[in-house]
Amino acid sequence: MAGTRSLLLLPGDGIGPEVMRQVRRYIDWMARKRGIEFTVEEGLVGGAAIDAQGVPLTDATLEKAKAADAVLFGAVGGPKWDGLGFDMRPEAGLLRLRKELDLFANLRPAKVFDALVDASSLKPDIVRGLDVMIVRELTGGIYFGEPRGIEDLGNGQRRGVNTQVYTTAEIHRVARIAFELARKRGNKVCSVEKGNVMESGLLWRQEVTALHRAEYGDVELSHMLADACSMQLVRNPGQFDVIVTDNLFGDMLSDEAAMLTGSIGMLPSASLGAPDADGRRRALYEPVHGSAPDIAGRDMANPIAMLLSLGMALRWSFDLHAEADMLEQAVQNVLRTGMRTSDIMQPGMARCSTSVMADTILREL
Ligand code: NAI
Ligand code: MG
Numbered sequence: 001m002a003g004t005r006s007l008l009l010l011p012g013d014g015i016g017p018e019v020m021r022q023v024r025r026y027i028d029w030m031a032r033k034r035g036i037e038f039t040v041e042e043g044l045v046g047g048a049a050i051d052a053q054g055v056p057l058t059d060a061t062l063e064k065a066k067a068a069d070a071v072l073f074g075a076v077g078g079p080k081w082d083g084l085g086f087d088m089r090p091e092a093g094l095l096r097l098r099k100e101l102d103l104f105a106n107l108r109p110a111k112v113f114d115a116l117v118d119a120s121s122l123k124p125d126i127v128r129g130l131d132v133m134i135v136r137e138l139t140g141g142i143y144f145g146e147p148r149g150i151e152d153l154g155n156g157q158r159r160g161v162n163t164q165v166y167t168t169a170e171i172h173r174v175a176r177i178a179f180e181l182a183r184k185r186g187n188k189v190c191s192v193e194k195g196n197v198m199e200s201g202l203l204w205r206q207e208v209t210a211l212h213r214a215e216y217g218d219v220e221l222s223h224m225l226a227d228a229c230s231m232q233l234v235r236n237p238g239q240f241d242v243i244v245t246d247n248l249f250g251d252m253l254s255d256e257a258a259m260l261t262g263s264i265g266m267l268p269s270a271s272l273g274a275p276d277a278d279g280r281r282r283a284l285y286e287p288v289h290g291s292a293p294d295i296a297g298r299d300m301a302n303p304i305a306m307l308l309s310l311g312m313a314l315r316w317s318f319d320l321h322a323e324a325d326m327l328e329q330a331v332q333n334v335l336r337t338g339m340r341t342s343d344i345m346q347p348g349m350a351r352c353s354t355s356v357m358a359d360t361i362l363r364e365l
Contacts, residue, residue, distance in 0.1 A: 187220060
């Protein structure tokens with residue numbers, strides 16, 4: 001397989017390039033020490049692409065993304081480009097990638113590292129050992145449904161409209177990912193909607209149930225209303241293994257779950273598309289955080305979210321589970337020694353830079 005694994009790195013702007021540099025070092029380490037080779041290409045996206053190429057994502061970069069086994073994305077956005085029109089802003093580059101690669105499933109793990117159990121806003125007893133995966137539908141639902149718009153009613157009133165639409169196929173393909181993930185983890189899926197007040201939610205529940213009965217009877221399935229799930233996430237998050245939900249509820253519940261872990265600088269994510277004829281899924285991996293313009297260029301950013309995003313790529317796109325485990329274990333061990341970037345700084349710990357954090361993780365390997 002050597003030489004056949006391809007990665008496209010899109011560092012972006014802000015802290016994106018600073019954290020992506022550390023990813024390169026892990027890729028080099030795998031080649032040197034484990035004999036695992038990748039063909040690595042790099043491209044511009046976001047503010048970096050606007051400055052150099054005039055658009056947030058060129059067609060040529062998009063084609064490279066389509067051809068790669070996996071895309072690693074840093075972060076984009078910042079005040080420098082805020083005055084540009086919606087389609088020309090850095091974020092438009094990411095939205096175009098998601099749409100063109102048809103990345104319909106967004107995986108957001110919320111995992112609490114033992115050493116950071118005090119960083120959560122909840123009591124350590126509630127979050128210790130927490131490991132929840134939220135699977136959010138990303139390309140359908142109310143953010144995309146028609147009709148939509150703002151209508152002038154002519155009597156001094158206006159009407160804003162968005163429509164939630166889901167089809168059987170859209171529900172099945174994202175639920176399938178949740179069931180398959182659960183089989184590799186705690187074997188439990190909780191499907192979340194508001195089927196009590198929304199027909200699209202009722203359909204969601206019926207279709208997830210039907211798919212479960214037909215193909216995934218070995219996985220434990222439960223259903224929860226979105227408001228109840230929001231409460232349960234802060235009351236007893238340990239009850240969840242995999243949560244699967246629509247675009248809107250997933251947007252909110254994944255941010256809520258993320259905060260249980262204490263730091264945005266620690267959280268990776270994956271966005272997956274449909275499998276092709278060879279079973280290969282298009283995939284993009286990125287940290288949950290943005291470009292952090294307030295700390296960009298100062299060697300302060302936490303590189304862990306970006307490194308763990310590579311870890312998810314190793315697992316999901318390349319079946320390199322041992323290498324992903326080693327990376328996660330090295331992160332655990334380094335945190336246990338008390339080394340902290342400023343975002344996860346705690347009393348009595350040692351503050352370090354982006355590069356020192358990454359150096360230490362690499363040495364730990
Ligand atoms: P942000 O995630 O960039 O920053 C929020 C806060 O967390 C800041 O104080 C920042 O310094 C800190 N932070 C973020 N990542 C960190 C890291 N790795 N290490 C240490 N501290 C970290 O979100 P914000 O400030 O709302 O947005 C800044 C820009 O990023 C905006 O232009 C926004 O549109 C864009 N953005 C881009 C995303 C992406 O590329 N996927 C996602 C979210 C925001
Ligand atoms: Mg959000």
